[in-house]
Amino acid sequence: MNNVCEEQVFSSIFKANSKTVFNYIYYKFGNEEKAHDAVQEAFVKLWENCSKVMPEKAKSYLYTVANNLYLNVIKAEKVRLKYAAPSLGHSNESPEFLMEEQQYKEKLDKALNDLPENQRTTFLLNRIDGKKYAEIAEMEGVSVKAIEKRMHLALKTLREQIDGI
Secondary structure, three states: OOOOOOHHHHHHHHHHHHHHHHHHHHHHHOOHHHHHHHHHHHHHHHHHOOOOOOHHHHHHHHHHHHHHHHHHHHHHHHHHHHHHOOOOOOOOOOHHHHHHHHHHHHHHHHHHHHOOHHHHHHHHHHHOOOOOHHHHHHHHOOOHHHHHHHHHHHHHHHHHHOOOO
16 A cells, blocks of 8 residues: 555655645745745654555645745734734835835836736736635636636736745
8 A cells, every 4th residue: 555654656746746835835925935845744643644644635735835834924924014014104124225115115016017908917916815726717707718828917017026935
């Protein structure tokens, strides 16, 4: 019987799933480093629990663990932002930083507004509301491939218009 604890089985699970789990988390985080960390941690947890996870359930397990890691990071960031928010209009940030931040937000808003409506909707549903491509496709009455193409075009346009995305 195949067992996830067998190095060969674990290795094949890693080879088959690491890239797609990375992409999944990268799309959610929009941050390569955090995505790599989450994927690495998900595989570590799979290895630690290898005797409890059947090989055919490993992929689902990885997505669930990686998604939970993502949600925990987001929750932690929200808490940090809440307590780091400047009180009474005072801020530890330099005026230059605050001005750059404001300019970046304006650039992002303009870039989003310049996107064709279907690309903007797809991008925001996915990135802000956390909707999966299949959910968006159902909402829009189009194929998942159409949603993937919209998302690709939206990201390409945003990257061209804004440094650091």
